[in-house]
Amino acid sequence: MMKASVKAKYETDKAAATGAATIAFNAGDFKLRASMTDATVVNGPSLNGLALAVEKPGSFIFDYNVPKKDFRFQFMNSIRVLEKPLNLNYIHFRGDNRTILDGTLVFDSANKVSANHVLGSRGCKLKYSYVHGGLTTFEPSYDMTKNSWDFAVSHKVYRDDVCRATYQTTSKNLGFEWSRSSKLNGSFKVAASLCLADELKMPKLTAESSWDFDI
DSSP: OOHHHEEEEEEEEEOOOEEEEEEEEETEEEEEEEEEEGGGTTTTTTTOOEEEEEEEEEEEEEETTTTEEEEEEEEEEEEEETTTTEEEEEEEETTTTEEEEEEEOOSSSSEEEEEEETTTSOEEEEEEEETTTTTEEEEEEEOOOOOOEEEEEEEEEETTTTEEEEEETTTEEEEEEEEEEETTTTTEEEEEEEETTOOOOOOOEEEEEEEEOOO
């Protein structure tokens, strides 16, 4: 069975709305995916915004950006440390010659710690996630390169709605987000961000909707 998704996005700091479409289908143990943006068709058919991907869930993802002729590899694995699952990701961007190592140690359903490191750099990002009562999630994170903290808290409302607030200490950027994910009615997200360091700058507003279909 093939699956298709369509996404529309509007941002107040951009002149026009943008769109994207994705088609995916299973081929044995693999998942094949093709995606494009409005840049692919807006000025006549072109390769702009076209991307192809091959995925083996839980093992690897191979992405190919057609117009840039650029590759992205991601390998995934899970091991156990002190009887706790440690989920590992190795991500390599060929065009940027950049490699990221990412790991998440899951203590239980409510507590997990993750670390993210770019090879060749001295920095590392650490994040702790705590889920309280199955509804509210607290996520403080620390960037060793910038010596700064970021904070996020989200709360599940009803069954499909999630409200989320974020604050970045270095940029003094405050963000709010309301999202809904529904298999029947599609998904949407409304977000607002405000830079507290610039009192004259208007908040940035973003609205995004997506729909999934079985073909």
